[in-house]
Amino acid sequence: xxxLEKRPSPSRFWQGATxxxxxxxxxxxGGLMFAALGKNPxxxxxxxxxxxxxxxxxxxxxxxxxxxxxxxxxxIAIGLSLGFRAGIWNIGAEGQYIMGALFGAGVGLAFYxxxxxxxxxxxxxxxxxxxxxxxxIPAILKTKFNTNEILVSLLMVYIAQNFLSSMSLGLLRNxxxxxxxGSRNLSQYPAASNPxxxxxxGMHWGVIAALMAVIAAYILLQRHILGFHIKLxxxxxxxxxxxxxxxxxxxxxxxxxxxxxxxxxxxxEVAGPAGQISIGFNVGYGFTAIIVAFLGRLNPIGxxxxxxxxxxxxxxxxxxxxxxxxxxAAIQAFQGMLLFFLxxxxxxxxxxxxxxxxxxxx
Amino acid sequence: xxxxxxxxVAGVTKAYPGVVANSDVSFAISEGEIHALLGENGAGxxxxxxxxxxxxxxxxxxxxxxxxxxxxxxxxxxxxxxVAMVFQHFSLFEALNVAENxxxxxxxxxxxxxxxxxxxxxxxxxxxxxxxxxxxxxxxAGERQRVEIIRCLLQDPKLLIMDEPTSVLTPxxxxxxxxxxxxxSAEGTAILYISHKLEEIRTLCDEATILRRGKVxxxxxxxxxxxxxxxxxxxxxxxxxPERAGTAKxxxxxxxxxxxxxxxxxxxxxxxxxSFRVAKGEVLGIAGVAGNGQDELLLALSxxxxxxxxxxxxxxxxxxxxxxxxRRALGLVAAPEERLGHAAAPDMSLVENAxxxxxxxxxxxxxxxxxxxxxxxxxxxxxxxxxxxxPGTHVAARALSGGNLQKFVVGxxxxxxxxxxVINQPTWGVDAAAAASIRQAILDHAAGGAAxxxxxxxxxxxxxxxxxxxxxxxxxxxTPRPVQGLTVDxxxxxxxxxxxxxxAHHGH
Numbered sequence: 001x002x003x004l005e006k007r008p009s010p011s012r013f014w015q016g017a018t019x020x021x022x023x024x025x026x027x028x029x030g031g032l033m034f035a036a037l038g039k040n041p042x043x044x045x046x047x048x049x050x051x052x053x054x055x056x057x058x059x060x061x062x063x064x065x066x067x068x069x070x071x072x073x074x075x076i077a078i079g080l081s082l083g084f085r086a087g088i089w090n091i092g093a094e095g096q097y098i099m100g101a102l103f104g105a106g107v108g109l110a111f112y113x114x115x116x117x118x119x120x121x122x123x124x125x126x127x128x129x130x131x132x133x134x135x136x137i138p139a140i141l142k143t144k145f146n147t148n149e150i151l152v153s154l155l156m157v158y159i160a161q162n163f164l165s166s167m168s169l170g171l172l173r174n175x176x177x178x179x180x181x182g183s184r185n186l187s188q189y190p191a192a193s194n195p196x197x198x199x200x201x202g203m204h205w206g207v208i209a210a211l212m213a214v215i216a217a218y219i220l221l222q223r224h225i226l227g228f229h230i231k232l233x234x235x236x237x238x239x240x241x242x243x244x245x246x247x248x249x250x251x252x253x254x255x256x257x258x259x260x261x262x263x264x265x266x267x268x269e270v271a272g273p274a275g276q277i278s279i280g281f282n283v284g285y286g287f288t289a290i291i292v293a294f295l296g297r298l299n300p301i302g303x304x305x306x307x308x309x310x311x312x313x314x315x316x317x318x319x320x321x322x323x324x325x326x327x328x329a330a331i332q333a334f335q336g337m338l339l340f341f342l343x344x345x346x347x348x349x350x351x352x353x354x355x356x357x358x359x360x361x362x
Numbered sequence: 363x364x365x366x367x368x369x370x371v372a373g374v375t376k377a378y379p380g381v382v383a384n385s386d387v388s389f390a391i392s393e394g395e396i397h398a399l400l401g402e403n404g405a406g407x408x409x410x411x412x413x414x415x416x417x418x419x420x421x422x423x424x425x426x427x428x429x430x431x432x433x434x435x436x437x438x439x440x441x442x443x444x445v446a447m448v449f450q451h452f453s454l455f456e457a458l459n460v461a462e463n464x465x466x467x468x469x470x471x472x473x474x475x476x477x478x479x480x481x482x483x484x485x486x487x488x489x490x491x492x493x494x495x496x497x498x499x500x501x502x503a504g505e506r507q508r509v510e511i512i513r514c515l516l517q518d519p520k521l522l523i524m525d526e527p528t529s530v531l532t533p534x535x536x537x538x539x540x541x542x543x544x545x546x547s548a549e550g551t552a553i554l555y556i557s558h559k560l561e562e563i564r565t566l567c568d569e570a571t572i573l574r575r576g577k578v579x580x581x582x583x584x585x586x587x588x589x590x591x592x593x594x595x596x597x598x599x600x601x602x603x604p605e606r607a608g609t610a611k612x613x614x615x616x617x618x619x620x621x622x623x624x625x626x627x628x629x630x631x632x633x634x635x636x637s638f639r640v641a642k643g644e645v646l647g648i649a650g651v652a653g654n655g656q657d658e659l660l661l662a663l664s665x666x667x668x669x670x671x672x673x674x675x676x677x678x679x680x681x682x683x684x685x686x687x688x689r690r691a692l693g694l695v696a697a698p699e700e701r702l703g704h705a706a707a708p709d710m711s712l713v714e715n716a717x718x719x720x721x722x723x724x725x726x727x728x729x730x731x732x733x734x735x736x737x738x739x740x741x742x743x744x745x746x747x748x749x750x751x752x753p754g755t756h757v758a759a760r761a762l763s764g765g766n767l768q769k770f771v772v773g774x775x776x777x778x779x780x781x782x783x784v785i786n787q788p789t790w791g792v793d794a795a796a797a798a799s800i801r802q803a804i805l806d807h808a809a810g811g812a813a814x815x816x817x818x819x820x821x822x823x824x825x826x827x828x829x830x831x832x833x834x835x836x837x838x839x840x841t842p843r844p845v846q847g848l849t850v851d852x853x854x855x856x857x858x859x860x861x862x863x864x865x866a867h868h869g870h
Contacts, residue, residue: 008761010709223734225727228717236707241666242698243718244687 004351014349015297019305021348022341029341030334039324047323048316048334055319062315064202068273069314071207072097072265074307076289078213079261081298082220083254086233090255092138092153093262094286095160096131100263101270102167103130105183105277108192109172112184119191123267124205131263132256134160139255143248149255161282168279182278186271194272206268210307213261217300230254262286295342313338365392368552369414369432369521374423376409382576383409386423389571389578391521394550396543398563398584400596401573402793407556410573411523414554415447416440427521438469444520448510448527456499456629460509463498467513484515488542499629503530503652511542522546523554528562529819530652533854540566558596558794559822560589574598597794611829612642613677615813616663616694616782621673621682623662625837631655633662636839638832640782640813645804646842647828648817649857655837656817657699660786663815664696665689676782690722693781697771699790699817701764705771708760712752715759716741716774723778740777748773748803749796764791772800776807783807786817801827821853833857 027049031041052062076093083090090096104127111119138152172183187193197203221227233240233250241247265285274281292310296302317331370390376383384406391397401407412418414425416434425432427443434440437447454463461478465471472480478494485492490508498506507530514522524543528536543553543566557563563570564584572580572595580595621636633655640646650656661667663674664686671680676692686696698704706715717737721727726737741755748769752762759767772788788804789797805827808814817834818824824831825845832842833856840856 008758010758223731225717225721225730225732228714228732232707232710232718235709236703238700238704239707239718242664242686242696242704244665244685244690244722246685 003354004347005354006351007349010349011352018345018348019295019297019302019342022338022345023309025341025345026334026338029337033330033333033337034326037326037330039326044320044324044326047320048313048331051319051323052312052315058319060200062319064196064200065315066308066311067202067207068204069311070307071202071204071210072269072285073289073292073310074304075206075210075213075265075268076258076262076286077292077296077303077307078210078217078300079258080289081293081296081300081303082217082230083258084234084293085221085298086230086250086254087237088251088254089150090135090138090153090258091150091290092135092156092160092286093258093289094282094284095153095157096134096259096262097266097269097286098157098160098164098282099134100127100131100260100266101274101277101281102164102172102266103127103263104267105186105192105270106167106172108186108189108271109184111191112189115191117191120194120271123192123271124264127263127267128260129263131266132260134263135255135259136252139252142255143251149251153255157286164277164281165279168277168281172277174276183276185275187275192271194268196272204268204272206265206272209264209268211304214300214304221300226253262289291339295339297346309338365394366428367391368393368395368428370426371410371414372424372426374410374413374420374425376406376413376418376420384413384420385576387573387576387578388423389581391552391554391569393520393552394547395569396547396553396555396567398567398570399554399556399573400558400560400563400570400592402558402596402795405573405596406576407573408525409576411447411525411554411556414440414521415445415523441469441517441519444518445523446514446517446519446521447523448507448514448525450525450527450529452506452510454498454506454509457497459495459497460492460501461494463509464494464513464516468516480516481512484512488512488515488545489538490542502654504532504535507531507539515546519551521552521554523556525556526558527555528557528559532651532857533821533850535651536562560584560592563592564589572596593794611644612811614639615642615677616640616815617675617678618663619673619675621662621669623658623667623669625655625658626661626667627657630658631837633658634837636837638839638842640815642781642811642813643808644830645808645814645816645828647824647831647845648815648834648839649821649824649831649853650817650819650834651857652819654834655839656786656819656834658837659834659839660696660698660784660817663694663784664698665694686719687722690719690778693779694784695719695723695775695778695780695782696784697775697786697788699786701767701771702760706759706767709758711758712745712750712755712762712770713738713741715770716744716755720774720778723780744770744773744777747777749799765793765796768792769796769800772803776803780807780812782813782815784815784817787820788816788818789820789823797823821850831856 027045031045034041034044051058053059076097080090080093104123107126108119108123134156137156138149141147141152142149168181174182174184194205229240229245232243233245270277270281288310292306293303295306313335320326320331321328368391372388374387375385387410399407409418413420416437416439432443434443461474461481464481465477471477481494490511492505492508492512498509507527527539531539547553555567567584570582570584571578574596617639619637621633623633625632631654638646662669665684666686669682671683674682676694681689681692702708707718717726717732720740724740726733738755745752745755750770751766768791789800792800804814816824816828828845830842831845831848833840835857
């Protein structure tokens with residue numbers, strides 16, 4: 001029989017090794033599933049994990065997509081991870097992402113067609129501000145009235161979505177768009193656009209912002225007393241109050257940072273890859289980033305890797321759909337397996353598995 | 363004494379990874395005997411009784427109950443054989459009433475009405491007044507213990523194991539408990555009594571088995587030995603009581619004026635009009651049965667719970683509305699009772715836990731950036747100065763034994779050159795030698811001019827180190843009195859006498 005034994009301290013080895021083990025287990029279980037669907041499992045897994053980066057024909061298209069997709073995921077997940085570490089659950093990053101895009105695009109379009117160097121920086125500030133304001137609503141309701149930030153931040157997403165539709169049809173609609181919903185295309189307005197910085201890489205300002213966020217979060221958590229307080233508040237709330245952490249301030253700070261980063265992600269997306277405000281602008285980055293944050297163990301480096309891995313399975317999944325005719329549901333199940341195994345084998349960092357019953361005596 | 367033998371434990375050994383908890387332990391209890399199991403923390407008392415109660419299996423050795431082999435696989439089997447246990451930490455649901463709590467611990471509970479009348483019958487028979495319809499959340503610690511005892515007595519046990527039962531009782535309540543235990547013993551129920559309070563054992567127990575580091579080091583008849591002799595057997599060394607310098611009191615350092623705060627804890631006790639002063643160099647001891655506002659008082663003094671500005675004053679400055687770090691800046695340090703989760707973060711290393719409260723006074727951050735090297739040195743210094751037994755400063759706090767973590771927490775606060783020290787239960791769960799060194803360190807700080815508030819449930823400790831004495835009773839603090847000349851009876855009355863006796867008697 002197997003039984004679990006709690007470790008006195010979490011194992012550093014397994015904390016690093018479990019994600020690798022989870023990916024291997026996913027490949028085995030996913031391979032079995034693909035085989036059961038009548039596909040060659042090795043080919044299917046190669047298509048998902050290898051071809052997006054190295055396929056001679058498709059890689060030139062899909063490789064830049066990796067950074068384009070991973071950028072917003074990482075940027076949002078870094079912000080969320082700070083709150084999650086402190087036990088503050090911002091589930092509404094999708095709404096903050098939308099509001100960041102609306103604020104940022106709004107500022108840019110207000111200057112159209114002027115050409116000033118400061119337009120794009122101003123849009124960046126406005127984007128962060130939009131996300132921050134949207135996150136402050138659940139934060140203030142929580143600190144003033146003790147409402148549940150999970151519920152409020154989630155419901156704010158739906159308000160933001162309706163706001164997005166109304167903006168695409170109303171105030172921000174392209175006057176020269178022939179009545180179609182959606183704003184002017186910012187990629188055709190150089191002073192307000194977020195272009196690909198190096199051709200064929202997918203690198204844009206949002207990706208750079210994501211990398212900077214990773215580094216800043218790493219330093220914050222490892223070296224700064226604020227990061228220490230964030231971790232402390234999540235692990236031992238009473239010890240945090242004893243240490244002098246102000247719970248209200250922490251809620252405002254963590255919600256604010258996650259909202260601002262989600263807003264930035266929205267701005268970089270609308271000014272870059274998406275190009276315009278439209279009804280279907282948001283595609284779920286804000287929700288997927290929650291998964292990325294936990295996949296990365298709420299650790300900045302982990303989130304960087306998890307964001308890339310998540311982006312890879314999306315791109316590879318799409319590739320497998322049209323190359324091998326795999327159903328979309330199978331790809332989703334495959335991604336679900338990855339999450340399942342990651343969370344399941346996480347047990348190993350706090351417990352060790354022993355074989356056999358407890359020793360019988362007497 | 364020719365009473366028939368009830369339980370014999372022979373050559374029992376139990377090892378955990380890295381530590382032998384019990385090594386070749388043998389002793390026997392006769393029917394109706396009150397047998398003390400004496401030893402410091404970590405001596406192996408708990409492991410031994412857990413084996414008798416079926417929670418842990420011995421690696422080797424045998425146990426016999428009335429001559430037959432006794433190998434309880436689980437507590438259920440132990441109870442079926444007539445072995446019952448009252449734990450030190452109660453397992454009661456505060457939002458349920460007494461009868462419901464008793465029913466939850468029974469194999470086949472009878473209907474509620476019948477159970478309630480049986481509870482009442484047993485409680486009257488043994489002089490343990492208890493109303494079956496009352497909410498456990500409203501009961502004092504002494505009354506909660508009665509719930510546990512009655513739950514055991516309803517099973518008509520042959521052997522009753524009691525783990526440190528008096529740590530939560532007033533002297534008067536201890537008397538009531540002892541009368542009950544003597545009555546049980548007269549009826550033939552054997553009692554295995556675990557404690558490190560030597561005077562109690564001398565008044566109550568027929569025989570004593572003394573454990574040290576998992577081995578039986580002596581058996582004796584407690585009445586024939588002095589408390590000091592037994593203590594030295596227990597510790598294996600000669601003990602020196604703490605020394606104190608002459609008390610030269612200075613100006614008032616900490617003043618609390620008419621402090622009333624609502625408890626932030628569910629089923630907690632709000633503080634009501636608490637007032638006291640502590641001068642530089644003075645040790646104020648605050649006694650009280652657990653749950654009478656001790657936690658709340660510590661929170662209000664440390665700054666975790668805020669009140670009106672002038673209700674708490676440090677050197678004359680009102681700080682009642684400021685947080686913990688503002689008070690630390692003025693020289694006040696506080697060590698809460700609960701080590702894991704309050705004084706220390708369980709999953710963080712000792713280095714991180716040193717930073718937790720030491721960041722400000724030890725200057726461990728610069729512009730908010732943590733100086734990890736200095737923090738490590740601070741943690742290593744605490745480990746060295748306070749003899750914290752740990753493989754290193756990078757292990758998680760939860761990996762330390764309770765006593766060692768307590769030494770670390772107290773050491774961390776005392777190492778910050780404080781001018782005011784507030785400590786709740788400074789030596790809870792710490793072995794005798796370490797407790798003596800913690801008390802000595804507190805007295806040394808007082809001699810150095812620090813004002814000290816010690817909140818403790820250990821009266822002996824308070825009488826040993828305090829200059830003045832007050833008691834918390836349902837959130838109210840008695841007027842502090844000089845320790846010199848206080849009698850145990852007076853102290854008991856200050857602590858509120860026997861909790862709940864009046865209620866139970868008037869009710870019926």
